[in-house]
Amino acid sequence: MRLVAEKAVPSGLTVLNVQGFRHLASVSLNFSPHLNVIYGVNAAGKSSLLEAIYFLARAKSFLTPRLQRVIANGGKEVVVTGRVQNASGRHQLGVSFTEGKTRVRLNGEDVRSLSEFAGLIPIQVLNTEAQRLLTEGPTERRSFLNWGVFHVEPAYREVWRRYQRGLRQRNAALRLGNESVAKAWETELSEAGEVVTEVRTQFLNTLMTEWAMLLNDWMPHLTFDWRYRTGWLQGESLSDALQKGRSAELKQGFTLYGPHRADLVLVVDDQPVSQRLSRGQQKIVVIALRLALLTLWRQHSANRPLLLLDDLAAELDAHHRGLVMDRVRGMDVQTFITTIEAERVPFSDQAQWFHVEQGRISADERNERGSA
Numbered sequence: 450m451r452l453v454a455e456k457a458v459p460s461g462l463t464v465l466n467v468q469g470f471r472h473l474a475s476v477s478l479n480f481s482p483h484l485n486v487i488y489g490v491n492a493a494g495k496s497s498l499l500e501a502i503y504f505l506a507r508a509k510s511f512l513t514p515r516l517q518r519v520i521a522n523g524g525k526e527v528v529v530t531g532r533v534q535n536a537s538g539r540h541q542l543g544v545s546f547t548e549g550k551t552r553v554r555l556n557g558e559d560v561r562s563l564s565e566f567a568g569l570i571p572i573q574v575l576n577t578e579a580q581r582l583l584t585e586g587p588t589e590r591r592s593f594l595n596w597g598v599f600h601v602e603p604a605y606r607e608v609w610r611r612y613q614r615g616l617r618q619r620n621a622a623l624r625l626g627n628e629s630v631a632k633a634w635e636t637e638l639s640e641a642g643e644v645v646t647e648v649r650t651q652f653l654n655t656l657m658t659e660w661a662m663l664l665n666d667w668m669p670h671l672t673f674d675w676r677y678r679t680g681w682l683q684g685e686s687l688s689d690a691l692q693k694g695r696s697a698e699l700k701q702g703f704t705l706y707g708p709h710r711a712d713l714v715l716v717v718d719d720q721p722v723s724q725r726l727s728r729g730q731q732k733i734v735v736i737a738l739r740l741a742l743l744t745l746w747r748q749h750s751a752n753r754p755l756l757l758l759d760d761l762a763a764e765l766d767a768h769h770r771g772l773v774m775d776r777v778r779g780m781d782v783q784t785f786i787t788t789i790e791a792e793r794v795p796f797s798d799q800a801q802w803f804h805v806e807q808g809r810i811s812a813d814e815r816n817e818r819g820s821a
């Protein structure tokens with residue numbers, strides 16, 4: 450894998466405009482490229498603001514798979530626009546959702562493929578549900594992996610698309626019981642699938658070394674390890690797996706082997722992390738994984754990453770909270786933290802403060818004092 454060693458400029462999301470998003474009042478905000486603290490009482494709208502940022506970066510929500518839910522009650526559409534400053538210049542982004550359709554615009558033009566614009570803001574979220582990356586099925590982990598590789602190696606996008614196209618064609622043939630067409634797609638599928646696997650494996654070797662180092666500091670009494678399940682039998686080529694599996698796949702109507710079935714398994718003392726550790730510990734394992742990814746992105750992605758920390762304090766003891774926040778502080782990524790108590794933010798130098806009250810967001814007077 451070619452790891453692009455391009456230095457990102459200190460930049461990120463500079464301006465955000467939100468309209469019709471949950472119970473947030475329409476607002477235009479200017480962000481710090483370093484730390485942004487969003488504070489307010491329960492249900493003020495802090496998570497919604499982070500969700501709006503994520504919506505701009507990925508055209509999705511991290512809280513719900515149904516975008517209809519982010520439209521303000523009684524409203525018809527949600528529109529989030531923003532300005533991103535990065536190594537390639539200044540970009541104007543806009544994402545809207547109306548009548549079941551998502552529309553994305555980049556610098557005044559419609560964007561057809563999500564990955565055309567999603568490269569601009571490499572984003573990670575850490576919230577009270579962090580451990581779900583381990584406890585849910587493999588789909589989320591594959592998505593984590595695909596996005597992780599994509600920001601380090603943009604060419605990955607093309608080979609993964611090629612693989613998915615081949616998979617759709619072969620699955621359609623399997624469903625129709627058309628063995629010769631299914632077979633005809635196997636060369637394309639296995640070639641693309643082997644490359645996907647190789648790129649993912651190289652990426653994981655780097656990522657998981659960083660992850661293990663973090664956990665060694667944070668939980669030194671435990672021994673962590675990981676395995677990448679490729680999605681077919683080890684020691685066999687994908688081409689052989691597809692050929693051998695074809696008759697069973699014709700009965701099922703879809704492809705059973707390949708990187709679309711891959712999984713990342715995290716292990717502690719030879720047992721899956723999700724079975725062995727407490728929920729708080731699982732959260733720390735996932736935090737380490739996502740921070741390791743941000744470290745890699747910071748080193749190798751052309752664009753500076755963005756981190757959303759939503760109520761991170763929940764379920765972390767003071768010791769581990771301190772360790773995590775020390776790490777975040779040293780990472781130089783654009784960070785957004787929500788909190789109920791502004792005084793408890795452990796590092797607030799260079800911060801921009803935002804107060805949220807009943808959906809109204811205002812830049813804090815502290816910002817004026819800081820810039821004076």
Ligand SMILES: Nc1ncnc2c1ncn2[C@@H]1O[C@H](COP(=O)(O)OP(=O)(O)OP(=O)(O)O)[C@@H](O)[C@H]1O
Binds near residue numbers: 470493494522
């Ligand atoms: N589509 C919607 N339209 C209007 N209001 C909504 C919508 N979706 C959620 N809400 C309201 O938004 C509020 C929750 O906002 P949010 O979760 O952003 O608050 P928060 O400040 O993060 O709260 P907490 O500190 O409790 O996590 C709730 O009162 C909820 O009823």
